[in-house]
Amino acid sequence: MRLIINKIFLALSVLSAIIGLSFLAWILITLFIKGLGSFHFNLFLNDLIDGGLRNLIIGQFILAGLAASIGIPLGMAAGIYIQEYGRGSFTSLIRNLSDIMMSAPSIVIGAFVYAVVVIPTGGTSGFAGAIALAIMMIPVVINTTDNMLSLVPRELREAGIALGASKYRVILDIVIKAAKVGIMTGILLAFARIIGETAPLLFTSETSNYFSLDLTESFPSLTVSIYDLANEPEESSRDLAWAASFILTVLVLVINLVGRFLTRTKG
Amino acid sequence: MAVMNLKKFSFTYPGVDYPSLRNITLPIEKNKITALIGPSGCGKSTLLRSMNRIHDIYPGNTYDGKIELLDSKSGTMKNILNIKKENEFITLRQQVGMIFQKPTPFPMSIFDNVAYGLKISGLKNKAELADRVEQALKDSALWKEVHERLNKSAMGLSGGQQQRLCIARAVAVKPEVLLFDEPTSALDPISTGAIEELLVTLKKDISIAIVTHNMQQASRISDYTAFMYLGDLVEYDKTENIFLNPKEKKTEDYITGRFG
Numbered sequence: 001m002r003l004i005i006n007k008i009f010l011a012l013s014v015l016s017a018i019i020g021l022s023f024l025a026w027i028l029i030t031l032f033i034k035g036l037g038s039f040h041f042n043l044f045l046n047d048l049i050d051g052g053l054r055n056l057i058i059g060q061f062i063l064a065g066l067a068a069s070i071g072i073p074l075g076m077a078a079g080i081y082i083q084e085y086g087r088g089s090f091t092s093l094i095r096n097l098s099d100i101m102m103s104a105p106s107i108v109i110g111a112f113v114y115a116v117v118v119i120p121t122g123g124t125s126g127f128a129g130a131i132a133l134a135i136m137m138i139p140v141v142i143n144t145t146d147n148m149l150s151l152v153p154r155e156l157r158e159a160g161i162a163l164g165a166s167k168y169r170v171i172l173d174i175v176i177k178a179a180k181v182g183i184m185t186g187i188l189l190a191f192a193r194i195i196g197e198t199a200p201l202l203f204t205s206e207t208s209n210y211f212s213l214d215l216t217e218s219f220p221s222l223t224v225s226i227y228d229l230a231n232e233p234e235e236s237s238r239d240l241a242w243a244a245s246f247i248l249t250v251l252v253l254v255i256n257l258v259g260r261f262l263t264r265t266k267g
Numbered sequence: 268m269a270v271m272n273l274k275k276f277s278f279t280y281p282g283v284d285y286p287s288l289r290n291i292t293l294p295i296e297k298n299k300i301t302a303l304i305g306p307s308g309c310g311k312s313t314l315l316r317s318m319n320r321i322h323d324i325y326p327g328n329t330y331d332g333k334i335e336l337l338d339s340k341s342g343t344m345k346n347i348l349n350i351k352k353e354n355e356f357i358t359l360r361q362q363v364g365m366i367f368q369k370p371t372p373f374p375m376s377i378f379d380n381v382a383y384g385l386k387i388s389g390l391k392n393k394a395e396l397a398d399r400v401e402q403a404l405k406d407s408a409l410w411k412e413v414h415e416r417l418n419k420s421a422m423g424l425s426g427g428q429q430q431r432l433c434i435a436r437a438v439a440v441k442p443e444v445l446l447f448d449e450p451t452s453a454l455d456p457i458s459t460g461a462i463e464e465l466l467v468t469l470k471k472d473i474s475i476a477i478v479t480h481n482m483q484q485a486s487r488i489s490d491y492t493a494f495m496y497l498g499d500l501v502e503y504d505k506t507e508n509i510f511l512n513p514k515e516k517k518t519e520d521y522i523t524g525r526f527g
Binding site: 153166242 | 319321324347353357358360361364365367368369372374375385386388432436437440510
């Protein structure tokens with residue numbers, strides 16, 4: 001009897017795993033077929049106005065890169081504070097708030113930035129988009145930094161102090177180095193996450209058909225353009241949306257794989 | 268001559284209403300090895316960790332009495348329990364180094380590990396750094412094994428080598444006293460033997476206090492032994508007296524294995 005229950009349970013688990021994975025495979029296969037069908041190398045050479053994606057890909061990287069350059073230092077500093085310096089209820093308040101922020105719907109963050117940045121500055125801009133993405137990224141970086149630093153053995157900190165190093169030196173020279181791989185992986189995964197976000201950009205950076213480096217104006221974004229293109233009536237626009245989705249997915253996949261590779265070659 | 272003198276020293280952890288150490292009076296003799304023995308929870312590690320004030324990483328402890336440290340320049344004894352300023356703590360820890368139970372190599376190269384303490388104390392001259400690192404590694408009987416891979420990560424060394432690296436790192440800053448907190452309890456017998464030998468050679472330059480669970484180790488290497496029980500110092504004497512001719516019944520019971 002126990003053997004039978006065991007087998008049924010195993011079969012059910014395998015079945016659920018197959019169902020879950022098959023949806024993922026379905027999405028990927030559709031993306032690959034439709035995306036590859038409309039994929040062309042010229043997409044990388046022309047801007048959207050000429051039927052290409054060049055400005056959008058570059059724009060998306062600039063937005064995500066700017067967001068990372070705001071989010072990583074702030075997130076790491078906060079993570080270091082909670083793990084290494086913070087004590088008591090204030091620390092757990094920040095930690096809890098950051099956890100809640102992590103699960104905040106991205107459209108809400110977009111709306112928030114719309115209210116506090118876009119309206120006061122008089123219009124959508126690349127900066128507003130980057131700020132929205134940074135807000136998405138900060139709690140993830142805080143959480144990663146906090147967790148990875150907590151894995152560094154207490155003895156390592158004590159050994160640094162026992163050699164006459166001051167606390168900040170121990171943190172900078174020893175603790176962060178020991179947690180480096182984990183923190184880098186977490187940051188990379190956070191980056192992979194924000195580079196594929198649409199909702200925070202929808203009302204903040206919007207998108208643009210032209211190549212632009214001016215962050216004070218509406219800024220070209222791959223994800224927002226996918227959303228726009230998919231809503232267009234013409235077949236050609238939707239094909240372009242497929243191609244853009246395909247490129248985006250490959251990008252995110254590659255960043256994720258690099259992150260995983262880093263974790264595996266730890267040490 | 269004593270390099271450290273504990274006088275009626277008591278210690279209480281934060282949030283505890285009774286002291287973990289009571290009225291400990293004990294010298295740490297210069298260029299000798301003093302072993303602290305006793306059953307788990309007797310306070311020997313707590314005592315050791317008071318001698319470089321490493322406890323103070325976690326605030327809220329209460330110290331009582333005195334722990335005096337010989338200042339080799341002026342020849343006077345200074346009470347380290349009065350230390351409050353960051354730079355005084357740094358000086359104290361350069362004078363009183365510490366080796367932990369688990370080897371604690373830093374995630375950097377072998378060379379940088381040994382050079383770390385020197386660099387933070389302001390030594391920048393590359394040639395001098397290299398000399399001091401080489402000397403420390405030789406003093407710690409590790410030079411032969413690592414001199415060809417000084418730039419490799421210290422994490423690649425064996426446990427015993429890592430522990431000797433930690434000793435080299437502590438020796439490099441030329442401390443007066445080295446505190447060892449069960450330095451061999453995570454190591455195999457051969458590595459343990461190497462470290463015991465090393466301690467005996469190190470004592471010509473450095474005074475040593477060692478916490479150990481291993482009574483054979485205490486009797487093999489130490490000159491003086493302090494037996495502690497439940498936060499009290501029961502007996503302190505020359506090691507041979509403690510092991511061959513203890514005055515207290517408790518000490519005799521412990522070293523003959525009747526409890527502990």
